Amino acid sequence: MKIGIPKEIKTNENRVSLVPAGAEALVAAGHMVLVETGAGLGSGFSDAQYLAAGAHIVADADAVWASADMIVKVKEPIALEWKRIRQGQVIFTYFHFAASEQLARAHMASGAVCIAYETVELPSRELPLLTPMSEVAGRMAVQEGAKYLEMLDGGRGILLGGVPGVPPAKVVILGAGVVGVNAAKIAAGMGASVVILDVSLERLRYLSDVMPANVQLVFSNRHNLLEQIAGADMVIGAVLIPGAVAPKLIRREDLKTMRAGAVIVDVSVDQGGCVETIRPTTHEKPTYIVDGVVHYGVANMPGGVPITSTLALTNATLPYVLKLAKEGYRQALRDTPALLNGLNIIAGKITHRKVAEAFGLDYHPPESFLE
Numbered sequence: 001m002k003i004g005i006p007k008e009i010k011t012n013e014n015r016v017s018l019v020p021a022g023a024e025a026l027v028a029a030g031h032m033v034l035v036e037t038g039a040g041l042g043s044g045f046s047d048a049q050y051l052a053a054g055a056h057i058v059a060d061a062d063a064v065w066a067s068a069d070m071i072v073k074v075k076e077p078i079a080l081e082w083k084r085i086r087q088g089q090v091i092f093t094y095f096h097f098a099a100s101e102q103l104a105r106a107h108m109a110s111g112a113v114c115i116a117y118e119t120v121e122l123p124s125r126e127l128p129l130l131t132p133m134s135e136v137a138g139r140m141a142v143q144e145g146a147k148y149l150e151m152l153d154g155g156r157g158i159l160l161g162g163v164p165g166v167p168p169a170k171v172v173i174l175g176a177g178v179v180g181v182n183a184a185k186i187a188a189g190m191g192a193s194v195v196i197l198d199v200s201l202e203r204l205r206y207l208s209d210v211m212p213a214n215v216q217l218v219f220s221n222r223h224n225l226l227e228q229i230a231g232a233d234m235v236i237g238a239v240l241i242p243g244a245v246a247p248k249l250i251r252r253e254d255l256k257t258m259r260a261g262a263v264i265v266d267v268s269v270d271q272g273g274c275v276e277t278i279r280p281t282t283h284e285k286p287t288y289i290v291d292g293v294v295h296y297g298v299a300n301m302p303g304g305v306p307i308t309s310t311l312a313l314t315n316a317t318l319p320y321v322l323k324l325a326k327e328g329y330r331q332a333l334r335d336t337p338a339l340l341n342g343l344n345i346i347a348g349k350i351t352h353r354k355v356a357e358a359f360g361l362d363y364h365p366p367e368s369f370l371e
Contacts, residue, residue: 004068
């Protein structure tokens with residue numbers, strides 16, 4: 001199989017979807033790897049390293065897309081790339097279709113086979129290809145939020161961990177999944193007073209045994225959420241319903257109850273965000289202010305630490321890329337239920353129920369396309 005690795009062109013996206021070691025493994029398995037020139041530079045990998053691994057360096061993106069049977073990316077193809085997609089071509093990347101009907105319809109029209117990292121799901125409910133980036137984003141959320149709490153950046157002017165004689169900042173985290181737990185670890189480690197809200201009592205009971213003493217666990221309902229954000233210096237949105245649009249937990253009117261200069265970091269912005277007033281931003285211009293509250297909505301947070309992110313992501317994705325290349329997508333999807341869960345669009349049809357529900361479109365069982 002010919003596997004194409006185009007350079008990411010989304011704003012400030014420095015990750016690459018395959019490292020030279022991954023290219024070497026694919027070549028050793030008998031496949032051809034086509035890497036757009038300069039694709040790995042943002043993550044510290046030169047064209048020479050890919051050549052040494054047996055990959056072919058291709059001069060431009062058009063040639064990569066035109067030749068490859070399967071395109072492996074980090075982020076969803078943006079509008080500039082849509083015209084390059086070929087009917088029947090496999091695209092394996094983060095899509096987050098439920099957040100954009102335009103994106104979903106463009107890929108339906110393309111006739112491509114769209115397998116989304118974020119909905120590849122194991123029987124244990126683990127999301128193995130989302131987890132590494134959720135770990136990075138959760139940790140970064142606190143790092144970035146702490147920066148924007150500084151007064152020069154529009155924040156309250158409060159140090160996350162405080163100092164002796166001065167209390168620390170209060171960090172409220174919405175959601176106790178991978179993002180929320182990683183955010184809590186960093187915030188607690190920096191000395192903040194941390195509150196995690198979640199609707200799963202089982203999850204809260206587990207975290208009560210493993211989290212440090214400066215982390216409180218609170219059941220999430222409307223009353224408790226409003227009570228907690230009113231006293232928060234930082235709020236981290238870490239809500240995830242796989243494949244679906246994130247529920248809007250913080251409404252526009254709720255901002256008036258928050259402290260002036262408080263910071264919201266909505267990690268769920270890729271899925272539409274759990275804050276009504278959030279919108280996607282970039283690393284170049286990451287924040288804006290609504291009703292005195294700083295909003296951080298960078299939609300590709302891990303792109304800011306591409307070396308860490310690329311290595312973490314490709315450690316997880318490579319086994320699936322190898323399987324798709326070896327067996328072809330139909331057999332790989334038949335043999336691997338986790339991958340079948342990742343199939344979102346094929347032959348112009350939506351095969352993930354949450355994506356279909358997001359836009360009121362017809363859902364088609366993915367198994368029906370594997371005959």
